[in-house]
Amino acid sequence: MxxxxxxxxxxxxxxxxxxxxxxxxxxxxxxxxxxxxxxxxxxxxxxxxxxxxxxxxxxxxxxxxxxxxxxxxxxxxxxxxxxxxxxxxxxxxxxxxxxxxxxxxxxxxxxxxxxxxxxxxxxxxxxxxxxxxxxxxxxxxxxxxxxxxxxxxxxxxxxxxxxxxxxxxxxxxxxxxxxxxxxxxxxxxxxxxxxxxxxxxxxxxxxxxxxxxxxxxxxxxIVPKSLGVLVSDRSIPKDQRIEPFIYKTSSNGVEVELTVGLYREIPTDDEVQAEVEGKSTSGSRDTCGWTVICNDRVVLYSDKTGLTGWGLATVPAYHPQFIAISGLVRFRSMDVGKLPVTTTKRGIEASSELYLSVRDVMQEGLKLFTNFTNHWKSRGEERKAMMKQAKAIDPIKAVALLANSPKQWTAVRKGLGGSKYVPSLPKPAPKPETTKSIRFTRPIKEFEAVAEYLFDDKDSDPSEVGNECFERVLKRVKQ
Ligand SMILES: Nc1ncnc2c1ncn2[C@@H]1O[C@H](COP(=O)(O)OP(=O)(O)OP(=O)(O)O)[C@@H](O)[C@H]1O
Ligand SMILES: [Mg+2]
Known part of the structure; x- marks a missing residue:
């Protein structure tokens, strides 16, 4: 025994x-x-x-x-x-x-x-x-x-x-x-x-x-998928440039660098419709969203869910109208144990404190471009001209390029600290006014009399009565 x-x-x-x-x-x-x-x-x-x-x-x-x-x-x-x-x-x-x-x-x-x-x-x-x-x-x-x-x-x-x-x-x-x-x-x-x-x-x-x-x-x-972000030529006036939002920090032995911007033109209404119906063939859907890289490996690709901040707090949920937005986050550390990756290394450890702090900044950058998309979505022609002058470049090169504009970098006090580059993106000019609204108030008796005169109905809709008065005068003016 x-x-x-x-x-x-x-x-x-x-x-x-x-x-x-x-x-x-x-x-x-x-x-x-x-x-x-x-x-x-x-x-x-x-x-x-x-x-x-x-x-x-x-x-x-x-x-x-x-x-x-x-x-x-x-x-x-x-x-x-x-x-x-x-x-x-x-x-x-x-x-x-x-x-x-x-x-x-x-x-x-x-x-x-x-x-x-x-x-x-x-x-x-x-x-x-x-x-x-x-x-x-x-x-x-x-x-x-x-x-x-x-x-x-x-x-x-x-x-x-x-x-x-x-x-x-x-x-x-x-x-x-x-x-x-x-x-x-x-x-x-x-x-x-x-x-x-x-x-x-x-x-x-x-x-x-x-x-x-x-x-x-x-x-x-194997041909690698392209990674690119639009950056306007330096010769363009500053407030008309398309540029990415950038964030950089280093915390507890992990370096973080984040870029988010547009990598292609904002989609036309027809393209959005085709996307919604699942009929698009552009392939853009596979490129937009967030890509997260840990020690050079992509651990999350083209994500469009809450995991990367879509639909959280004030950021809208992903919709095909945002198909031109793409972001890249890089984490790098000599100690892989500090990176926010799952044990299979093909996913994000969503409960990681480091990741959650970075995600706050991802949301800030994302919001800038969902707003931009909303401002420009109905301005097809102007938008085309504006986007034409921007070229897609490697996001890492974009960071190096924009490092030369020190004025636009600001220190980040919250969260993990670091610094960020917030682009001053172009804003569409307000549309010239071509119409005016008319509002006025009259005693009920007088209104009923006019309504009876115009439509044989004293209970007519007040706006129709007002409109008919205007139309009749306008006809006379034009004669
Ligand atoms: N293709 C390779 N070239 C050089 N060294 C290699 C190669 N494949 C394996 N090794 C060596 O074998 C070791 C064991 O590899 P293995 O993938 O089992 O574990 P690991 O890479 O250390 O950790 P993990 O389980 O996280 O992948 C590696 O650490 C490395 O030293
Ligand atoms: Mg291994």
């Missing part, structure tokens, strides 16, 4: 629990996130050539079909010591903190969870510059409750996946023996999964791709 009770985890339970709630798409994105974290670690010691495009030259290539899932990157590889001690553990060991980098890896689970979700056999082959080695996961290992170690072995050059054979420093994760439902999803002939995945990558990594990172699926490069 022993004097301990076993509390060892059962691997099958672990694997089932880990993969149950994660969406297949999110599992794949976890692997892409690891590539981007790899770039940050690689760039740590060497400044990128172009500061605006620090991810230039780095890529992730995905090969996905019912037989195999492969993600191959050139993002620096996994150091051998990391692989031996941490990378394959289920969960980040206590006390192990990530480097002082704005990465998103936090829990130490993403890669393993993705592999378990996809299939039963896997190899992770990687080169960090100190030889190439592979860690393999087999169906036998998956099933064993006692074996928690994975074989790690050097790989002869001839057996290496192509990019690593050429000396690239990077990682190739290859999963085979795919679970049947996953293989079905990966069959482009019968499932829309791959199209959806490409769209999600185009939006969620748009910011990183604009900074040089490239991602392809089955040889097809």
């Amino acid at each position: 022993g004097n301990t009770a076993s509390a060892h985890p059962s691997k099958s339970f672990f694997v089932a629990m880990l993969t149950r709630d994660i969406d297949l798409r999110d599992a794949v994105l976890d692997l892409v996130d690891n590539c981007v974290d790899g770039i940050l670690r690689t760039n740590k010691d060497s400044q990128p050539d172009d500061a605006d495009r620090p991810y230039e030259g780095f890529k992730a290539e995905l090969t996905i079909n019912p037989k195999v899932f492969v993600i191959s990157d050139n993002c620096g590889g996994i150091p051998r010591e990391t692989a031996e001690k941490y990378a394959f553990r289920l969960g980040r060991p206590k006390g192990l903190k990530d480097e002082n980098l704005p990465t998103v890896g936090l829990y130490g689970i993403g890669m393993k969870r993705a592999i378990f979700k996809l299939g039963r056999s896997c190899s992770v082959t990687t080169s960090h510059g100190e030889g190439v080695y592979a860690v393999t996961i087999s169906p036998r290992w998956m099933e064993s409750d006692t074996d928690w170690d994975l074989p790690l072995a050097d790989v002869p050059r001839k057996d290496l996946p192509k990019p690593l054979r050429d000396g690239t420093l990077g990682t190739v994760v290859s999963v085979t023996n795919l679970h049947a439902p996953i293989a079905q999803e990966f069959d482009a002939k019968h499932s829309l999964f791959l199209t959806g995945l490409a769209n999600t990558i185009a939006t969620h990594y748009a910011y990183i791709m604009h900074k040089g990172f490239s991602v392809s699926i089955n040889g097809k490069e």
Whole structure:
């Protein structure tokens, strides 16, 4: 008889629990996130050539079909010591903190969870510059409750996946023996999964791709969705310029930068109607609203709900007439635990105090542009001329550009402090008056007499009686 009770985890339970709630798409994105974290670690010691495009030259290539899932990157590889001690553990060991980098890896689970979700056999082959080695996961290992170690072995050059054979420093994760439902999803002939995945990558990594990172699926490069905000040329008088509202602050180790403005022309009545009826083909609906970025990853895209301030307090709820408004909020921290993201990193932690304080400012900026839209919605021609002179530019560049107008920046005293740029947006000129109203009062007796005379009815509507008097005189005047 022993004097301990076993509390060892059962691997099958672990694997089932880990993969149950994660969406297949999110599992794949976890692997892409690891590539981007790899770039940050690689760039740590060497400044990128172009500061605006620090991810230039780095890529992730995905090969996905019912037989195999492969993600191959050139993002620096996994150091051998990391692989031996941490990378394959289920969960980040206590006390192990990530480097002082704005990465998103936090829990130490993403890669393993993705592999378990996809299939039963896997190899992770990687080169960090100190030889190439592979860690393999087999169906036998998956099933064993006692074996928690994975074989790690050097790989002869001839057996290496192509990019690593050429000396690239990077990682190739290859999963085979795919679970049947996953293989079905990966069959482009019968499932829309791959199209959806490409769209999600185009939006969620748009910011990183604009900074040089490239991602392809089955040889097809993904084109990032555009991010832009209209800014008028500096030569235009100040009160006629279209510019975004900007807010910047830094609080408790988190940098925040927010821009909201117009990214396209205000829609015509016909377009609004088409949107309301779901008949529009402009695609603008997918771009407007708020996008939230945490450490360069888009965690919320094109949101038009209360989560981002629409319909809260004095801000109107989203309506297609506001389709030209788009906002971008960026949070950045060396400690990913401080960012307002959910544990899957694809959503906002709505109860985060930091986020709620920023949302107050988001509402302020949003309101400026819902008001602007309301003022200009019936002024088609004037509006066209005004908008014509504004160009869509990267919101980050807009911030840099407008930093040169120091007078319009004001300190924010409330909430998280910081400073904001409040544009003085153009106001439509008041319409010239073309009509006048007439009101007057008469004794009832006199009114009834006139009503009887005009309409044979003493109970006629007073405004009709007044109008008829006017019309008769007008006729005489015109003769
Ligand atoms: N493509 C890659 N390039 C470089 N290093 C990688 C790559 N994939 C994984 N790693 C290493 O393996 C470790 C474990 O990855 P995993 O995704 O399981 O956890 P994490 O990224 O630390 O945290 P999270 O669970 O939040 O994603 C990473 O921290 C990183 O050191
Ligand atoms: Mg990860």
